[in-house]
Amino acid sequence: MSQAKMWPTSISCSSILPILLWYYCAAFIAASPLHSHPHPDHHHQPSAFAAHPQEYVLSPGFQISDQPTTRRYTFNVTQSTAALDGFLRPVLAINGQIPGPLIEANEGDRLEITVLNYMDIGLTIHWHGLYQNGSNWEDGVTGVTQCPIPPNGGNYTYKFNLDGQFGTFLYHSHHQNLMADGISGPLIIHSPRDPLKRYRDFDQEVVLVLADWYHNTSSEIVEHMLSEAGYFGTPAAPGANSALMNGVGEWNCSAASRAQQCQQVNSPPEFTFKAGDKIRFRLINAGAHAMFFYSVDQHTLNVTEADATGVYGPPALHRVWLHNGQRYSVVINTKEADAGKSFYMRATMDSDCWAWVPNDIQLTAFGILRLVKDASQLTEVSQARPTTQDWSDEILGDCVDLETSSLVPIIKRSVPRSVVGSGRFQAGFGFQFINNTAEHYTRAEAVIIAQQNNASSLSLTTNPRTEELNTTSDPSNFLGNGTDPNLLTKRSPLQAWLPRAHGKPESLVFAYGKRQVPVGQQQDLPPGNRTSELGITRTGGPPPTPIGTIGKFFLNNISWTTYPYLPVLHDLTPGGVGAVNGSNVANVVYPTAEWYDLYLANIDPAGSHPYHVHAMDMHIVGEGRGLPTPENLANITYNTDNPLRRDTVVVPPASFHVIRLRADIPGAWIVHCHIGWHLASGFAGVLVVQPDVIKGFQIPQENLDLCKARVGPLDTIEPGLL
Numbered sequence: 001m002s003q004a005k006m007w008p009t010s011i012s013c014s015s016i017l018p019i020l021l022w023y024y025c026a027a028f029i030a031a032s033p034l035h036s037h038p039h040p041d042h043h044h045q046p047s048a049f050a051a052h053p054q055e056y057v058l059s060p061g062f063q064i065s066d067q068p069t070t071r072r073y074t075f076n077v078t079q080s081t082a083a084l085d086g087f088l089r090p091v092l093a094i095n096g097q098i099p100g101p102l103i104e105a106n107e108g109d110r111l112e113i114t115v116l117n118y119m120d121i122g123l124t125i126h127w128h129g130l131y132q133n134g135s136n137w138e139d140g141v142t143g144v145t146q147c148p149i150p151p152n153g154g155n156y157t158y159k160f161n162l163d164g165q166f167g168t169f170l171y172h173s174h175h176q177n178l179m180a181d182g183i184s185g186p187l188i189i190h191s192p193r194d195p196l197k198r199y200r201d202f203d204q205e206v207v208l209v210l211a212d213w214y215h216n217t218s219s220e221i222v223e224h225m226l227s228e229a230g231y232f233g234t235p236a237a238p239g240a241n242s243a244l245m246n247g248v249g250e251w252n253c254s255a256a257s258r259a260q261q262c263q264q265v266n267s268p269p270e271f272t273f274k275a276g277d278k279i280r281f282r283l284i285n286a287g288a289h290a291m292f293f294y295s296v297d298q299h300t301l302n303v304t305e306a307d308a309t310g311v312y313g314p315p316a317l318h319r320v321w322l323h324n325g326q327r328y329s330v331v332i333n334t335k336e337a338d339a340g341k342s343f344y345m346r347a348t349m350d351s352d353c354w355a356w357v358p359n360d361i362q363l364t365a366f367g368i369l370r371l372v373k374d375a376s377q378l379t380e381v382s383q384a385r386p387t388t389q390d391w392s393d394e395i396l397g398d399c400v401d402l403e404t405s406s407l408v409p410i411i412k413r414s415v416p417r418s419v420v421g422s423g424r425f426q427a428g429f430g431f432q433f434i435n436n437t438a439e440h441y442t443r444a445e446a447v448i449i450a451q452q453n454n455a456s457s458l459s460l461t462t463n464p465r466t467e468e469l470n471t472t473s474d475p476s477n478f479l480g481n482g483t484d485p486n487l488l489t490k491r492s493p494l495q496a497w498l499p500r501a502h503g504k505p506e507s508l509v510f511a512y513g514k515r516q517v518p519v520g521q522q523q524d525l526p527p528g529n530r531t532s533e534l535g536i537t538r539t540g541g542p543p544p545t546p547i548g549t550i551g552k553f554f555l556n557n558i559s560w561t562t563y564p565y566l567p568v569l570h571d572l573t574p575g576g577v578g579a580v581n582g583s584n585v586a587n588v589v590y591p592t593a594e595w596y597d598l599y600l601a602n603i604d605p606a607g608s609h610p611y612h613v614h615a616m617d618m619h620i621v622g623e624g625r626g627l628p629t630p631e632n633l634a635n636i637t638y639n640t641d642n643p644l645r646r647d648t649v650v651v652p653p654a655s656f657h658v659i660r661l662r663a664d665i666p667g668a669w670i671v672h673c674h675i676g677w678h679l680a681s682g683f684a685g686v687l688v689v690q691p692d693v694i695k696g697f698q699i700p701q702e703n704l705d706l707c708k709a710r711v712g713p714l715d716t717i718e719p720g721l722l
């Protein structure tokens with residue numbers, strides 16, 4: 001087992017830092033029959049906390065200017081503990097807070113952010129949505145643009161200019177899936193060019209960082225997900241335990257076992273504004289899996305920004321929804337007559353697109369909006385929880401984007417009707433051989449294997465929410481082999497499956513249409529895992545893992561393999577091998593600064609994926625079902641007249657998007673699913689833009705030097721297994 005992947009276990013329980021280790025040691029002791037100390041010490045306190053709500057209320061005093069300046073920040077990243085939703089667990093925090101500090105700047109400014117890594121694992125920070133034109137090496141992706149910042153006090157200063165863009169962004173770790181442990185935060189860029197203006201389009205603005213939250217660390221989850229036994233018996237991405245709004249959630253502590261420390265949270269983030277003001281919420285989904293629905297009781301939402309593109313959006317929505325890595329701005333009109341009233345803001349996870357759900361899940365994170373008559377009343381605000389009711393619309397269904405055509409950029413940019421070339425990233429789930437990583441079974445083959453091994457107890461059922469019901473158990477209906485594009489035009493059912501522990505399938509009674517289906521038995525919980533007796537719920541997921549394999553995602557039949565100390569970018573510059581290793585990394589090369597199409601295809605029959613392309617604006621010119629075959633491409637309707645441009649787009653099951661982009665930002669740019677667990681399972685490729693220009697890059701010595709500090713063997717792959 002790699003120490004680098006399992007930070008909670010890399011320190012012994014007899015460490016002199018028992019507070020930091022409270023959770024891990026307590027759980028380990030509880031899970032170990034050899035120990036005679038089942039009761040943990042209940043006196044330890046968390047050492048990291050949610051960001052202060054007021055920090056994310058943007059000040060009208062911020063000088064929006066076109067006079068560039070350099071802004072410097074320092075991030076101290078530590079292993080801490082926190083009880084963000086009440087449940088005390090190890091976390092990773094920036095300057096002791098989750099989410100991290102607000103970065104606020106103007107278009108044209110230069111940012112210099114010094115990251116000090118006090119953890120015992122490597123770290124990188126990515127600046128999500130930024131062009132990084134001329135600074136590819138500051139993109140912050142382990143194994144792509146840099147080697148990790150060394151643990152135990154290593155540091156690196158990211159330096160880049162914020163040229164040509166403004167809006168709502170985020171930053172987050174791009175090393176393993178450490179983002180899910182707390183390393184993310186908001187990054188806001190203002191500009192005099194921004195078509196959205198304070199005191200005209202809105203009066204107040206607040207950043208809301210939404211994230212799903214887990215009671216195990218990302219290292220524990222990834223370690224087990226990428227094992228033959230799986231995490232809770234499955235290679236599928238986990239369901240979360242709770243949701244956070246600006247770092248605060250409200251898990252029900254009565255579900256905690258005696259070995260766990262939980263202090264009920266009853267104080268969601270609160271914001272007090274003048275009744276009658278228009279309030280802009282800058283929503284950021286910094287989660288690892290959950291698509292979020294956001295709403296404010298009794299207030300409709302006007303969408304004005306999608307990722308960092310100001311838009312004319314759908315007005316008067318009850319809810320807006322956003323997937324991992326996406327951002328929206330929504331504006332509400334408060335009423336003067338509501339002075340003195342309080343309203344709930346709700347961020348609710350859509351668990352319908354998950355393979356399984358913990359029974360103790362708390363789906364909603366709350367915020368409180370209080371309205372006062374004038375600013376002098378701010379200190380006299382009621383402390384009571386609101387009594388308002390949620391909209392009655394049901395929160396159910398597939399995780400898909402807001403209708404693309406309903407989001408029209410305010411600053412127009414049309415794209416050419418033809419392109420000089422195209423490339424594709426075609427993603428699907430499969431099972432990689434542990435002893436021969438070059439081979440894998442497709443999803444369809446795994447279904448056949450399961451039927452052969454255990455035909456009597458494998459029941460295949462359908463999902464009544466999909467219109468095209470399919471009740472046959474013919475495995476050819478389980479798409480994902482990518483050989484028959486016609487199959488992919490059908491919406492296929494989710495699959496029943498069997499959790500398997502140590503090679504022995506367990507039978508599982510299974511029904512759709514019920515939100516929660518208890519599983520009879522949990523076996524072999526990983527160390528440090530939840531020991532709640534409430535169990536978990538399975539609603540679908542991949543077929544049973546064939547023996548000798550682990551579940552992985554494949555792009556163009558290649559599951560991403562990261563070599564942290566051999567960044568792809570360094571290989572493309574003088575001294576490197578001069579090419580991307582195509583057996584480790586799916587890649588598409590755009591040689592010139594011209595317009596190309598990128599087909600983002602999802603052959604996964606059951607799951608939608610938020611695809612994120614680094615650096616370049618994705619212009620969404622078309623969407624279709626099935627594979628991007630010549631016939632299917634000929635049948636879609638293209639929109640080249642001011643299409644929506646954004647940086648993260650959700651591709652539904654058995655579907656594709658046609659992205660038109662201008663290859664004018666040279667570099668090696670990762671393209672990946674922003675579900676952190678899927679990225680950890682190999683869902684990534686690289687877009688190489690203008691390799692001839694990359695050959696002339698002068699990568700700063702500070703970046704190159706990070707590779708000298710390697711703490712593991714060169715062939716340590718990340719985030720997978722050794």
Ligand SMILES: [Cu+2]
Pocket residue numbers: 608609610673674675678679683
């Ligand atoms: Cu995904």
